[in-house]
């Protein structure tokens with residue numbers, strides 16, 4: 001895979017695929033994560049493998065929402081950890097939002113490997129190894145969370161998600177920011193802000209946006225969040241796909 005010539009028209013997509021495969025080999029990503037990536041690739045192909053204007057607006061509003069929140073958290077799964085580890089660490093550093101590993105196919109071994117992987121990319125403390133709270137109404141292993149992290153956060157940023165937890169978090173009264181290439185997924189439909197973009201573009205974009213927004217006052221940030229229309233963003237993404 002690494003022999004792909006850089007001038008190959010789908011170089012970036014193929015290298016992304018390689019990162020997920022490498023994540024599985026390292027024990028960071030689940031095998032099911034390969035299937036999720038394939039599903040994501042299909043939608044990415046349909047939106048033209050670029051950040052749509054509506055996704056750009058969602059990323060901007062999400063960046064403002066994270067900065068405004070008194071308690072915020074970045075939830076990390078095995079796919080996001082393989083695809084954008086350094087960028088997630090950067091986002092955590094510049095927003096002050098801690099990282100918490102939260103897995104659907106949870107094994108203690110994989111949680112620890114992801115924490116070490118994030119730390120190898122510069123993270124300090126990463127939550128998730130010792131969950132001490134549960135998301136009410138959720139029966140999957142995703143319900144295991146840290147009280148000082150996801151459980152108490154007002155804003156949860158989930159670079160990739162399964163719909164059940166998104167719904168449960170919203171049910172707890174939290175604002176959920178989800179990145180999901182499928183605008184029809186339950187996650188995208190349930191989230192407070194749905195970013196229909198690839199995490200490999202969305203997270204670096206947000207790092208840049210947060211850098212810019214950090215110099216703005218609270219009133220400006222509130223305006224950005226209030227002006228954003230999530231339903232319209234999802235409809236725009238669907239229009240682009242069609």
Ligand code: PTJ
Nearest residue numbers: 032033036037039040077078103104105180181182198199
């Ligand atoms: O590491 P774990 O155990 O927490 O497992 C993670 C996966 C992703 C395997 C698990 O949460 C899962 O099975 O998710 P789903 O239900 O397959 O949903 C994944 C969603 O992410 C789908 O709607 C995909 O379209 C979307 N997706 C896949 N790759 C990307 C993506 N969205 C943005 N960027 C991607 N690179």
